[in-house]
Amino acid sequence: MNHPPHPPILYSFPDGASLVASLADFVIKAQKESIDKKGRFTVALSGGSLPKMLGGLIGNPAVKWDKWHVFYADERVVPLDDPDSNHLLCTETLFSKVSIPADQIHTIDTSLLDDLEELADMYEKELIREFAQKDAARFPVFDLILLGMGPDGHTASLFPGHALLAEDDRWIAWLDDSPKPPPKRITFTYPVINHALRVAFVASGAGKVDMLRSVLDEPELGLPSSRVKPASPGQLYWFVDDAASAAVQYSRTVFKL
Numbered sequence: 001m002n003h004p005p006h007p008p009i010l011y012s013f014p015d016g017a018s019l020v021a022s023l024a025d026f027v028i029k030a031q032k033e034s035i036d037k038k039g040r041f042t043v044a045l046s047g048g049s050l051p052k053m054l055g056g057l058i059g060n061p062a063v064k065w066d067k068w069h070v071f072y073a074d075e076r077v078v079p080l081d082d083p084d085s086n087h088l089l090c091t092e093t094l095f096s097k098v099s100i101p102a103d104q105i106h107t108i109d110t111s112l113l114d115d116l117e118e119l120a121d122m123y124e125k126e127l128i129r130e131f132a133q134k135d136a137a138r139f140p141v142f143d144l145i146l147l148g149m150g151p152d153g154h155t156a157s158l159f160p161g162h163a164l165l166a167e168d169d170r171w172i173a174w175l176d177d178s179p180k181p182p183p184k185r186i187t188f189t190y191p192v193i194n195h196a197l198r199v200a201f202v203a204s205g206a207g208k209v210d211m212l213r214s215v216l217d218e219p220e221l222g223l224p225s226s227r228v229k230p231a232s233p234g235q236l237y238w239f240v241d242d243a244a245s246a247a248v249q250y251s252r253t254v255f256k257l
């Protein structure tokens with residue numbers, strides 16, 4: 001059956017503080033719906049500024065951290081204590097300040113295997129264990145995948161022109177030729193991203209203005225971030241600031257707290 005995607009919902013905020021606060025409200029609402037339905041909340045995180053943008057959740061009594069199951073939309077294949085590690089970033093920025101049970105944080109443990117394909121297989125198997133029996137679907141259905149957008153339009157570790165943009169079978173892929181260092185990475189594929197119930201991009205700053213316009217107003221360019229189109233009933237959201245959305249023609253919802 002064909003499930004055409006809903007159009008993206010774009011929320012634009014005057015400043016970082018209101019973006020952070022509204023993103024926290026959005027995540028808490030998604031969390032409540034998921035826990036009410038299934039008793040758990042499955043979330044995928046990315047690197048960049050994203051973990052910091054989740055700061056509105058820290059210390060918020062509405063967040064049921066013990067129900068969170070956290071995964072990585074992508075990871076740089078470096079030691080887990082390397083400053084380039086997304087896991088290190090998320091640990092320092094978020095996990096060390098909240099109480100997610102350690103076995104519910106699904107690290108891509110780069111210390112276990114040198115071989116990228118084996119590492120991707122290992123993480124894919126971990127996802128299959130967590131999702132396949134529970135959701136009985138061909139691809140996992142995440143409650144929420146949180147993504148950033150790079151200045152070249154990449155998201156997760158899906159880069160413009162890369163062969164992985166066409167991957168339609170695997171859940172987890174690997175690459176050793178990332179145009180942005182470090183070169184070795186593990187990443188969710190589009191089938192995983194586009195089966196999620198909710199995908200939210202978070203992007204801020206004037207440095208994103210041209211790329212955000214291209215991604216939203218020129219989907220025909222096929223930029224990696226434009227290819228994020230969760231199938232119905234999934235929904236794509238953009239949480240951005242007004243500096244990033246200044247050139248966008250696509251309809252905007254301006255949030256007032």
Ligand SMILES: O=C(O)[C@H](O)[C@@H](O)[C@H](O)[C@H](O)COP(=O)(O)O
Pocket residue numbers: 046047048049050148149150151154155156157180181202203204
């Ligand atoms: O893996 C990487 O190279 C980065 O983590 C990258 O994917 C980042 O998430 C985006 O460039 C958005 O970054 P900002 O949100 O910091 O702009």
